[in-house]
Amino acid sequence: MPRAPKPTAVVALCGGVGGAKLADGLARVIRSDELTIVVNTGDDFRHLGLWISPDIDSVLYALAGLSDPVRGWGRRDETWSFMAALRQLQGPGWFQLGDADLATHVERTYRLAQGESLSAVTARFAHVLGILARVLPMSDDPVSTQLLTDEGWLEFQDYFVHRQCRPRLERIEFRDAETARAQPAAVAALRREDLRAIVICPSNPFVSIEPILAIPAFRDALRERRVPAIAVTPIIGGRAVKGPAAKMLSELGLEVSGLSVARRYAGLIDAFVLDHTDPPAVPVPGITVSHVPTLMQSLEDREQLAHAVLALADALR
Amino acid sequence: MPRAPKPTAVVALCGGVGGAKLADGLARVIRSDELTIVVNTGDDFRHLGLWISPDIDSVLYALAGLSDPVRGWGRRDETWSFMAALRQLQGPGWFQLGDADLATHVERTYRLAQGESLSAVTARFAHVLGILARVLPMSDDPVSTQLLTDEGWLEFQDYFVHRQCRPRLERIEFRDAETARAQPAAVAALRREDLRAIVICPSNPFVSIEPILAIPAFRDALRERRVPAIAVTPIIGGRAVKGPAAKMLSELGLEVSGLSVARRYAGLIDAFVLDHTDPPAVPVPGITVSHVPTLMQSLEDREQLAHAVLALADALR
Numbered sequence: 076m077p078r079a080p081k082p083t084a085v086v087a088l089c090g091g092v093g094g095a096k097l098a099d100g101l102a103r104v105i106r107s108d109e110l111t112i113v114v115n116t117g118d119d120f121r122h123l124g125l126w127i128s129p130d131i132d133s134v135l136y137a138l139a140g141l142s143d144p145v146r147g148w149g150r151r152d153e154t155w156s157f158m159a160a161l162r163q164l165q166g167p168g169w170f171q172l173g174d175a176d177l178a179t180h181v182e183r184t185y186r187l188a189q190g191e192s193l194s195a196v197t198a199r200f201a202h203v204l205g206i207l208a209r210v211l212p213m214s215d216d217p218v219s220t221q222l223l224t225d226e227g228w229l230e231f232q233d234y235f236v237h238r239q240c241r242p243r244l245e246r247i248e249f250r251d252a253e254t255a256r257a258q259p260a261a262v263a264a265l266r267r268e269d270l271r272a273i274v275i276c277p278s279n280p281f282v283s284i285e286p287i288l289a290i291p292a293f294r295d296a297l298r299e300r301r302v303p304a305i306a307v308t309p310i311i312g313g314r315a316v317k318g319p320a321a322k323m324l325s326e327l328g329l330e331v332s333g334l335s336v337a338r339r340y341a342g343l344i345d346a347f348v349l350d351h352t353d354p355p356a357v358p359v360p361g362i363t364v365s366h367v368p369t370l371m372q373s374l375e376d377r378e379q380l381a382h383a384v385l386a387l388a389d390a391l392r
Numbered sequence: 393m394p395r396a397p398k399p400t401a402v403v404a405l406c407g408g409v410g411g412a413k414l415a416d417g418l419a420r421v422i423r424s425d426e427l428t429i430v431v432n433t434g435d436d437f438r439h440l441g442l443w444i445s446p447d448i449d450s451v452l453y454a455l456a457g458l459s460d461p462v463r464g465w466g467r468r469d470e471t472w473s474f475m476a477a478l479r480q481l482q483g484p485g486w487f488q489l490g491d492a493d494l495a496t497h498v499e500r501t502y503r504l505a506q507g508e509s510l511s512a513v514t515a516r517f518a519h520v521l522g523i524l525a526r527v528l529p530m531s532d533d534p535v536s537t538q539l540l541t542d543e544g545w546l547e548f549q550d551y552f553v554h555r556q557c558r559p560r561l562e563r564i565e566f567r568d569a570e571t572a573r574a575q576p577a578a579v580a581a582l583r584r585e586d587l588r589a590i591v592i593c594p595s596n597p598f599v600s601i602e603p604i605l606a607i608p609a610f611r612d613a614l615r616e617r618r619v620p621a622i623a624v625t626p627i628i629g630g631r632a633v634k635g636p637a638a639k640m641l642s643e644l645g646l647e648v649s650g651l652s653v654a655r656r657y658a659g660l661i662d663a664f665v666l667d668h669t670d671p672p673a674v675p676v677p678g679i680t681v682s683h684v685p686t687l688m689q690s691l692e693d694r695e696q697l698a699h700a701v702l703a704l705a706d707a708l709r
Binding site: 123124125150153154156157158159160161163164165166173174175176177178179181182184185188200203204 | 440470473476481494496498499520521
């Protein structure tokens with residue numbers, strides 16, 4: 076009688092910096108070729124003619140060990156001659172492009188213009204950077220996160236970078252998500268026979284994870300999952316570790332807590348990881364809540380959180 | 393009776409580095425808003441999706457005091473993080489793009505894609521860099537220098553940078569030059585009532601000056617000139633100061649000397665400036681030959697050569 080394959084594969088859904096850290100942790104504690112990382116592309120945009128995929132780059136740089144540890148975004152050992160010269164030419168200075176980071180954008184834009192898909196370019200970059208995990212944009216079709224604010228509709232980067240999240244958020248839409256084709260390899264990974272766990276990384280629920288879930292095939296695959304799905308809080312002690320998640324929760328009339336995030340994933344996850352410093356949680360129906368250290372400052376922190384998440388998944392089988 | 397306007401305006405035709413130095417010298421010794429610089433665009437090409445205009449950039453950087461004095465091309469105080477990262481991504485490494493220089497290419501490419509003309513972008517860059525002289529691409533229409541070599545037809549940058557001028561040259565063509573529209577402001581400048589001199593800068597005749605002259609309106613304007621036209625040798629002591637001019641002369645079966653260059657401009661110039669270290673010249677019909685120091689190592693050298701050229705023009709009136 077054939078045995079079911081041992082569940083070894085992991086799929087992580089993630090956005091930018093925080094999510095990329097846990098994705099890196101997972102890549103460090105399992106055989107990294109068993110890991111599929113599905114990355115939000117709702118923030119992607121064109122700037123100065125260059126196609127910029129901020130979350131994909133955060134994941135690539137994190138897994139390649141190239142992330143800047145202080146700034147929290149972009150590449151380590153970065154230089155800034157381009158921006159200085161661009162300002163001299165009175166070009167747009169609101170979006171910071173590091174000199175080395177530019178190589179990613181220029182080469183990606185060039186390859187896309189040659190007809191390569193975003194997933195093919197991403198796979199190529201991952202390969203040359205020595206990344207064994209599979210890094211997949213959620214879709215090769217453009218999906219655009221749009222924010223309705225008290226200043227009207229804004230594109231994500233306009234809200235996030237240009238206006239530094241100052242406008243008050245009223246509503247979010249993911250343009251073209253309903254018709255975008257989910258990355259086939261990502262959907263297949265979510266339905267693998269040997270799947271061990273689905274991990275929703277500690278990313279902003281509104282603008283990093285929900286754009287992925289807005290694509291029907293991903294929402295369906297999570298609803299129909301046959302393995303534990305675990306989400307990790309991006310909120311610790313009532314604050315976002317990074318970015319506007321807490322401000323967004325508040326402006327949308329939700330409690331600023333990890334549990335508010337957990338509730339948004341109802342029906343899609345089996346367990347939610349709160350930070351160990353957070354108080355005991357009120358129960359959320361259908362979701363097991365666990366407390367573990369979630370702040371990732373060192374590589375060891377990333378690995379420990381990855382271990383904890385996978386142990387929780389295994390315990391839920 | 394109205395007096396004719398005092399001849400104060402100067403038009404310079406030029407290519408890259410050497411030509412840009414004399415253009416800068418001219419800008420320093422006349423009222424720089426009286427100077428019109430018509431720049432070769434036959435070397436322009438698209439690389440990694442970026443529109444690169446090497447000769448325009450050499451002129452802009454020279455006149456803005458931004459040129460690298462040692463390397464001879466590109467910007468001073470340049471950094472190279474982009475190229476290092478591009479190599480890491482296994483992108484093309486044969487064409488060196490400095491980090492600050494990239495701002496010029498990215499911003500230009502973006503503006504061209506928005507529908508601005510090359511002349512409008514060039515004027516904008518000149519303005520923000522504090523350049524008062526008028527810097528004009530020879531045409532807003534693409535003209536492409538093509539070289540027939542013993543390895544077949546090559547684009548200019550492929551020959552010049554990628555193969556470092558190694559292939560043996562047989563013939564040169566300027567694709568689309570006959571139908572390109574000469575820059576109207578450049579043609580108008582050549583026909584101004586108050587024109588004092590036309591200067592052909594010490595640039596490679598084959599690939600820097602002749603692309604300009606291949607556009608009929610420029611050839612005609614020089615033939616029909618009513619003021620002295622002076623060319624300056626790019627060859628000193630049988631060698632090109634920079635670049636492949638000497639190798640090209642030799643491979644095309646011409647004597648490697650300034651006079652060979654002078655003969656190519658027959659009918660279009662009134663005087664030719666040889667370097668003061670070169671021997672007395674055999675006469676060239678219709679061309680006055682003068683010997684002055686032409687090697688420009690310092691800013692003072694540029695100014696002295698500019699003064700000498702203008703004095704020669706004034707003497708020929």
